[in-house]
Amino acid sequence: MSGFVFSEKPIQIQSGEGMSLFADDGTEYLDFGASYAVAATGHCHPDVVDAVQKQAGELLYVQGSYPVAARTELYDKLATLAPGDVSNVWLCNSGTEANEAAMKFARSATGRSKIVATKRGFHGRTLGALAMTWKQKYKKPFEPLAGGVEFVSYGDSEELAEAVDDETAAVFLEPVQGEGGIHAADTEYLQSAREITEETGSALVFDEIQTGVGRTGTLWACEQANVTPDILTTAKGIASGLPLGATLCADWIAEACGDHGSTFSGGPVVCAAANATLDVIVDEDLPTHASDVGAYLAESLEAATEKHDLPVREVRGQGLMLGVEVKRGSNRILRDLALSEQILALPAGRSVVRLLPPLVAEQEHADRFVEAFTEVLG
Numbered sequence: 001m002s003g004f005v006f007s008e009k010p011i012q013i014q015s016g017e018g019m020s021l022f023a024d025d026g027t028e029y030l031d032f033g034a035s036y037a038v039a040a041t042g043h044c045h046p047d048v049v050d051a052v053q054k055q056a057g058e059l060l061y062v063q064g065s066y067p068v069a070a071r072t073e074l075y076d077k078l079a080t081l082a083p084g085d086v087s088n089v090w091l092c093n094s095g096t097e098a099n100e101a102a103m104k105f106a107r108s109a110t111g112r113s114k115i116v117a118t119k120r121g122f123h124g125r126t127l128g129a130l131a132m133t134w135k136q137k138y139k140k141p142f143e144p145l146a147g148g149v150e151f152v153s154y155g156d157s158e159e160l161a162e163a164v165d166d167e168t169a170a171v172f173l174e175p176v177q178g179e180g181g182i183h184a185a186d187t188e189y190l191q192s193a194r195e196i197t198e199e200t201g202s203a204l205v206f207d208e209i210q211t212g213v214g215r216t217g218t219l220w221a222c223e224q225a226n227v228t229p230d231i232l233t234t235a236k237g238i239a240s241g242l243p244l245g246a247t248l249c250a251d252w253i254a255e256a257c258g259d260h261g262s263t264f265s266g267g268p269v270v271c272a273a274a275n276a277t278l279d280v281i282v283d284e285d286l287p288t289h290a291s292d293v294g295a296y297l298a299e300s301l302e303a304a305t306e307k308h309d310l311p312v313r314e315v316r317g318q319g320l321m322l323g324v325e326v327k328r329g330s331n332r333i334l335r336d337l338a339l340s341e342q343i344l345a346l347p348a349g350r351s352v353v354r355l356l357p358p359l360v361a362e363q364e365h366a367d368r369f370v371e372a373f374t375e376v377l378g
């Protein structure tokens, strides 16, 4: 084997359909991680597969300076679906690149360099986005990173007000912290972040790379707090598994964004996948579905905890972005879920089991998860 960096799991996945992944030996696994929220419409949604196949047969790629129908359609769709006036679209190939662009655009538009980010926050692994990421393990070996980032406690409006001043280019926030353990900001915190950045003329950036495209119960998590940022970044589930990130900007950012570019930006095949994905999410009202099934799953987990006295400290999150904080190591639980119960889920730190199933998950899948989880923890 010549691969490195990723530690591989002892299951070889061959195919997928809806909520299920199938190993090469035929074993079916119920997917409660969606590969970190990427398989938003479920594995191999037929509309997405059709759109990709059709576009691949027509045109794989042409440089971004030639308009192509699939990209124009995606610009229009995202502009329509974006919260408020955050309707100027920059496309790229991953979440971390969407955040790099957001950093650059915010600095260019404000003429300032300082960035405020949050403890426990995660924004990606390239040297700029990594500088805004909290966990030392991800950063230390790669220093020096992009400078000028100050960290504040997530959820503390007073600390935020103290850190943000007229030298601040941007404040970066996840409306629900994912990697950091599934912590949802309350409405007042997001609203105060809006007020503070407005007062200082700083850009408010919401990183919706994990929370976006319907996962938390609305298309964008910030809609639940009724707060519109100046920049919104998204990626993960937006093209059902093809690599696409987007940086959505208000006019004042887009007008002074500076020079930026990327060869693969907005290639027609990924745009076709994103168009089909967004159509499925909107037409099937998957955000509302995620809200309903997520609430049902959270309630069922709480009920099972009580009934069977499970070692669970808390069930938290929004929609189908849930964290179960357990009183023992999450890795062992995840391994047992996979190998004994054929259910795949994710960690968020050592003590949180993270659930990010495809948005098409049904109550029967939630029931199956709770049953397996009870079995493994009991």
Ligand SMILES: *Cc1c(COP(=O)(O)O)cnc(C)c1O
Binding pocket: 094, 095, 096, 097, 099, 122, 123, 124, 125, 174, 178, 179, 207, 208, 209, 210, 235, 236
């Ligand atoms: C996954 C993630 C990123 C990074 O996205 P990549 O596509 O892995 O670069 C950034 N921010 C948040 C909130 C994420 O969940």
